[in-house]
Amino acid sequence: MVRLILAGVAALILAVVGFVGYRTYSFTAPPPPAAVQLPDTSTYQLDMNAAARRMSEAVRFRTVSLVEPGEDRTPFTQFQAWMIANYPAFHAVARREVVGDLSLLYTWEGSDPGQPPLLLLAHQDVVPVPDDTLEAWTHEPFGGEITGDAIWGRGSIDDKGSLVSLLEAAEYLAAQGRRPVRTIMFAFGHDEEIGGTEGAVRIAALLAERGVRAWFVLDEGMAAVAEHPLTGGPASMIGISERGFGTMRVHAVGQPGHSSMPPPQTAVSLVSEAVVRIHDMPIEQKLEGGPALAMMRALAPELSLTNRMAVSNEWLFGPLLRQRMGQDRTARALMGTTVAPTMINGGVRPNVLPAEATAMINYRFHPRDTAADILARARAEVAGLEGVDVDWAEPPREATPMSSTTSTSYALLAALSREILPDAPVAPGLVLAGTDSRNYSDVAENVYRFQPMLFTAEDLEGIHGTNEHLTLANMERTIRFYIGLMEAGAMQ
Numbered sequence: 001m002v003r004l005i006l007a008g009v010a011a012l013i014l015a016v017v018g019f020v021g022y023r024t025y026s027f028t029a030p031p032p033p034a035a036v037q038l039p040d041t042s043t044y045q046l047d048m049n050a051a052a053r054r055m056s057e058a059v060r061f062r063t064v065s066l067v068e069p070g071e072d073r074t075p076f077t078q079f080q081a082w083m084i085a086n087y088p089a090f091h092a093v094a095r096r097e098v099v100g101d102l103s104l105l106y107t108w109e110g111s112d113p114g115q116p117p118l119l120l121l122a123h124q125d126v127v128p129v130p131d132d133t134l135e136a137w138t139h140e141p142f143g144g145e146i147t148g149d150a151i152w153g154r155g156s157i158d159d160k161g162s163l164v165s166l167l168e169a170a171e172y173l174a175a176q177g178r179r180p181v182r183t184i185m186f187a188f189g190h191d192e193e194i195g196g197t198e199g200a201v202r203i204a205a206l207l208a209e210r211g212v213r214a215w216f217v218l219d220e221g222m223a224a225v226a227e228h229p230l231t232g233g234p235a236s237m238i239g240i241s242e243r244g245f246g247t248m249r250v251h252a253v254g255q256p257g258h259s260s261m262p263p264p265q266t267a268v269s270l271v272s273e274a275v276v277r278i279h280d281m282p283i284e285q286k287l288e289g290g291p292a293l294a295m296m297r298a299l300a301p302e303l304s305l306t307n308r309m310a311v312s313n314e315w316l317f318g319p320l321l322r323q324r325m326g327q328d329r330t331a332r333a334l335m336g337t338t339v340a341p342t343m344i345n346g347g348v349r350p351n352v353l354p355a356e357a358t359a360m361i362n363y364r365f366h367p368r369d370t371a372a373d374i375l376a377r378a379r380a381e382v383a384g385l386e387g388v389d390v391d392w393a394e395p396p397r398e399a400t401p402m403s404s405t406t407s408t409s410y411a412l413l414a415a416l417s418r419e420i421l422p423d424a425p426v427a428p429g430l431v432l433a434g435t436d437s438r439n440y441s442d443v444a445e446n447v448y449r450f451q452p453m454l455f456t457a458e459d460l461e462g463i464h465g466t467n468e469h470l471t472l473a474n475m476e477r478t479i480r481f482y483i484g485l486m487e488a489g490a491m492q
Helices: 002-026 048-060 074-086 088-093 131-136 160-175 200-209 267-280 292-302 305-312 314-325 329-335 371-381 408-420 436-440 457-462 472-490
Strands: 095-099 103-108 118-123 150-152 184-189 216-225 235-242 246-253 338-346 356-364 388-392 426-431 447-455 469-471
Touching: 048 074, 048 150, 048 160, 048 472, 074 088, 088 103, 088 160, 095 200, 103 200, 118 160, 118 200, 118 436, 118 472, 150 472, 160 184, 160 447, 160 472, 184 200, 200 436, 216 408, 216 426, 216 436, 235 292, 235 408, 246 267, 246 371, 267 338, 267 356, 267 371, 267 388, 292 305, 292 329, 292 426, 329 426, 371 388, 408 426, 408 447, 408 472, 436 447, 447 457, 447 472, 457 469, 469 472
Parallel strands: 118 184, 118 216, 216 447, 235 426
Antiparallel strands: 095 103, 103 184, 150 469, 216 235, 235 447, 246 356, 246 388, 338 356
């Protein structure tokens, strides 16, 4: 009897091993969601010297986000005049509207009004260059120098790289007398870096008021990376959602007085305990309910043998996979909401008991979670601490809805990416920061974030940092991608 049981167990083990092995070696990336017809982007006769010169000029406009009402608007108005002067063919065929004083909405009317428009986004504003970083720049931050194989300066990637490339692509097609069948719209916000409330929010509201329902929206936010952390090789990441944002305010009231005669709990000790409780409350980390699992499946053929085995046999190795990903900061952000205490204030002197103390905890919401649920759970964690109250410091921003990875629009972006970057497999991703596109969920069912640029770790460090630069190769890739997108998506 024992021999029979052991034989049965052995047979079962062999069957599992065989099944796991078969799944591992036969596993392939999901097939493209739809077949798309692409133009041959290699045939485009681009004058990249002229395009680089124009990008250089665009960088020189100091379109730093306007924080105060009285700040100088001249760089923006000059930049916009430059657009009109340098892209005459496009401006001759597209209707130009100013929204929110400085944001721009262009409409290139298609011949078929029954087709929903293609909506392409970019933003004019850039982040400032702190004075204490100037010495670290190898090129003048707003000089737009073309040195070696790159254009150097603030905004060259984020986001004039996209904006100018869109104009270059549109000018190329318009100069050839091409006319779209599907209407193409371009929305260029002026305050993306500070929330987009005067730009993208107003443009999206205007489009919604007009009843515009776009085919899909494309913005910046993700790109191709030279070394993906899971594969070690290149990968094109198309963002299908953005994490939300919220800052929780934890406030504690204590008994003021002299520190020589303290009560059992002070305002500082109360707020500290509350922060620890809230920080330590469990938040579900899992592969489902976001792009993490779809990303890993898309990249599975490029993974190491052990990782490919885990992904292709998630039914068995799911817990191990989640544990491994949980050890990486970026991977954790893909699997769940993140929490980070960032500020704590209370007291004025070392020997004085403060009457109150306050702490701030920053959350980045996963599409699976809501701000209301997170707040309710935080309040439950501190319910027993007298004198402590918890609320959002300002209205939180929810994560955006998940866009489809089986749509024709996603298939088009993926196919164009593979043509521009043939060595980079395409996978969906989650944007960890924020873009203007988060405001357009009511305008289109599918909102994607992707720049067709290949970034090294050094390139990425320059975004919002020092020595930001756009390689000429990336600029050419981006222009060819946008021409292909307009041709395949709106002119065929």
